[in-house]
Amino acid sequence: MTATPTSAPSRVHFGDLVAAEWIKLLSLRSTVPVLLVGVLLCVADAVQQSLNTYNAWPTLDASFRAGFDPLHDALNGICVALVMIGAGTLGALSIVGEHSSGMIRTTFVVVPARRMVIAAKVAVMTTVTLAAGVVITAAAFLISQAILDGRGIGVGLGDQDVLRALAFDALLPPLCAVVGMGLGSVIRSTALSIVAVCVVLVVLPASLHQSVHVWADDAMNTIPYTVWQRMILLGPVPSAAHLPTVAGSWIVFAAWPLVAALIALVAVGIRDV
């Protein structure tokens, strides 16, 4: 074994970095249990709500029945907060976990091309959380509709706006995860970045309400939670309300993760580790 000193930097391949980040994510003790528990909780919540509706349906009055949204039980449970905080935290920890442990120095000595490492992290985290989102949405939808079909009130994939609603629901976890990565790469503290995830994704939107000011509604309509709420709605929309448009919703769901990923890519190049 004789070393031949080389000055040429060896090329780094994005596929190798993605494979490495995949190994790193899945070899952490918490990743798989967190994903499994999250998926199970959300599906269980959808089942519970659908069963409630199924059982109560004969006793409900006509006006409630008329306004019933068949997707509500599957998608609009308490677990949306869980999904947003869970995915956001998973994303933040994928960055902050390396900073707090010092692993980031090991990572960047092994691959000095920092931005490519972060891009690979974003790719892996997006894939994993999108997969979780698709599983949650699909399972919740299929089981919920099977239950509601027993009362003849379910919908199918072919019905109007259903696929779009499901798409927005499945895209919420990866969006939150990438936003978490952006926050984590700026904040770099475990506790503070989780607080930031909660505030930005959940607390802030929950504290805003439709108002008489159009500019305030416009601002609200740029928030993922507001957009998600509107886009999973199949029932009649109040015509006077200044709600997100479909085009605007797609833009919001594209812009948030893109900006967050850009922040993560820029932040990692500037500061010492």
Added chain:
Amino acid sequence: MIAVDQLTKRYGRIVAVNLLSFSVPPGKVTGFLGPNGAGKTTTLRMILGLSHPTSGSATINGRPFGAGGAGLRRVGALLDAADVQGGRTAAAHLHGLARSNGLPRRRVDDVLEEVGLASAARRRIGGFSLGMKQRLGIAAALLGDPPVLLFDEPINGLDPEGVRWARRLFRRLAAEGRTVFVSSHLMSEMESTADRLVVIGRGELIAEDSLAAFAARGGGTGVRVRTPDPAALESALAAEVGVTIRADGDQTLLVTGIGAARVGEVAAARSIVLHELSSRTGSLEAAFMELTANGVEYVAGEAR
């Protein structure tokens, strides 16, 4: 080859490293010595592109390390054995690092075997002792079979057998033609390991020399001899070639340039009585203490 040129790092008003210049040649073990807080780790981080220098430059084989792509085949580094995530197994940790550089899985088993951690491969790093983490860090540095290796305080936490193993490893890596740069705050660690020394204190270069030349700065290796008649002995020894003699108290002379045996022979030839004749050891440590006395950042029990 590592080249550091006028390297400076300031954190606000604190100057961690100041106009530091030195080079680390291939084929040798170069020790990087300095008291705690001297700026060793800061310097290593700048060499590895983790910290941006305020001014100056550091290159490895002619290029700034941080500018390149994959790192493992160019440089192996152990900065801090704790720079790992404890939830992973040793094998998974190394597998992730190897995969990012496109290295085959087989290298993981190779290096774990090499550092003696093969039996701990499936254990989580969080449960490792410091010595085991050091071995794991050394294993990571060896993954890419690199021509340049940097180790920051690699001996910390190793047991005596581990220390011997690490020293042999560093010597072997250098003998294979690699550039080996090992930091420490203890001179004694370097005595039997390093060929060359770079010594810093308070962020500035104090010495850059071969081990022998460095020792000479601090009084050098020599002979301590005590006699009731120092004047007679001094005049007798003065005839020897290359000798220097210093008085150390009333009856003691410090002789450098010739060995203890020769001093004894000269004294016997003149029938001069000797009360003590000893080779000075630990002079490297003395040289280090002397040279860094003004460069110590934290002094115990002393108001500054």
